[in-house]
Amino acid sequence: MEIVITGGAGFLGVRLARTLLGLGQLARAGAAPSPLTRLTLVDRVAPPQELLSDPRVTAVTGELNALLQDEAGRSAMLKPQTAIIFHLAAAVSGECEADFDLGMRSNLDATRALLDACRALNSRPMLVFASSLAVFGNSPEQPLPATIEDNTLPTPQNSYGCQKFMAEQLVADCTRKGFIQGRNVRLMTVSVRPGKPNGAASSFLSGMIREPLAGLRATCPVPGETAVALSSPARTIEGLLCAARTSDTDWGARSAVNLPSIQTTAGAMAEALRRVAGQAATDLIDWTPDPAIARIVTNWPAQIRATRAAQLGLLADTDFEAIIRDYVRENPNAVKLPVSA
Numbered sequence: 001m002e003i004v005i006t007g008g009a010g011f012l013g014v015r016l017a018r019t020l021l022g023l024g025q026l027a028r029a030g031a032a033p034s035p036l037t038r039l040t041l042v043d044r045v046a047p048p049q050e051l052l053s054d055p056r057v058t059a060v061t062g063e064l065n066a067l068l069q070d071e072a073g074r075s076a077m078l079k080p081q082t083a084i085i086f087h088l089a090a091a092v093s094g095e096c097e098a099d100f101d102l103g104m105r106s107n108l109d110a111t112r113a114l115l116d117a118c119r120a121l122n123s124r125p126m127l128v129f130a131s132s133l134a135v136f137g138n139s140p141e142q143p144l145p146a147t148i149e150d151n152t153l154p155t156p157q158n159s160y161g162c163q164k165f166m167a168e169q170l171v172a173d174c175t176r177k178g179f180i181q182g183r184n185v186r187l188m189t190v191s192v193r194p195g196k197p198n199g200a201a202s203s204f205l206s207g208m209i210r211e212p213l214a215g216l217r218a219t220c221p222v223p224g225e226t227a228v229a230l231s232s233p234a235r236t237i238e239g240l241l242c243a244a245r246t247s248d249t250d251w252g253a254r255s256a257v258n259l260p261s262i263q264t265t266a267g268a269m270a271e272a273l274r275r276v277a278g279q280a281a282t283d284l285i286d287w288t289p290d291p292a293i294a295r296i297v298t299n300w301p302a303q304i305r306a307t308r309a310a311q312l313g314l315l316a317d318t319d320f321e322a323i324i325r326d327y328v329r330e331n332p333n334a335v336k337l338p339v340s341a
Helices: 011-023 065-068 069-078 093-098 100-123 159-176 203-215 233-245 268-276 290-298 306-313 320-329
Strands: 001-004 038-043 057-061 082-087 126-132 181-187 218-220 226-233 262-265 284-285
Touching: 001 011, 011 038, 011 218, 011 233, 011 290, 038 069, 057 069, 065 100, 065 203, 069 203, 082 218, 082 233, 093 100, 093 159, 100 126, 100 159, 126 159, 126 233, 126 320, 181 233, 203 218, 203 268, 226 233, 268 320
Parallel strands: 001 038, 001 082, 038 057, 082 126, 126 181, 218 284
Antiparallel strands: 226 262
């Protein structure tokens, strides 16, 4: 089986690649598992050397839109035998709000170009599209319900959410037309992400944990009572793999599946950090308001009832403290403060 990951050098792309290589095989859409023979990682930069050292891995570097507009780039990415594409590449929320053209180019135009390239294969590959809870937004004219259900109407309130929702509809229609076997998956805010901050409005939801654990100061730009919906990296990868494995019958409607999440608040996250690493960690958090960030984040839903995901066997994390402890265990070199057992 040949698999492609766009955004393959990013955090989730690398984690997904490691998981697939470790499994060594994958079942597509309810079929029997097939061995992984080729994993193509597409990104603007090369993936880690550890991945490139695996003979099953091929890297294609370049801007996704440019690669798809070039015949050599397309053929390097996609083959007639490509079975599954995990489409993770995207410009993130803060970037899209600051630069409208960047978001449209990276999140909508690139997705359409990828769908066109998949259609040209004439083999109906599976495409798992990483959408976002940002398709839901609150506004005075159209307030969000207290709990988001699987059939809640998306009402995005920022450019990133609009672009993700438009891409969802393209994936759904290309599935209806039989060009691809599409799976729209709405990711929750992923925390705790290792590495450096990115341009996402939600980046602080990792940074306020990651940086203090490393002995560094961090900023939380929203009040402690701000409610958020979060998912760990592990649960997020489980959701993406489930989308690829699930049969058409079990998947059901072409509309997106909301992945499970836990509801917490910025203040509760800080308290969980205190239980793990003590007051010295939480003292490193600067509670400095940023109205622009707060405006985006507080318009996203915090309570989501992921019924379809639960029917597919997907579960939310147990609590945020467990997520922090998973991060500590998986990233020991990034943790400088002593942590409790």
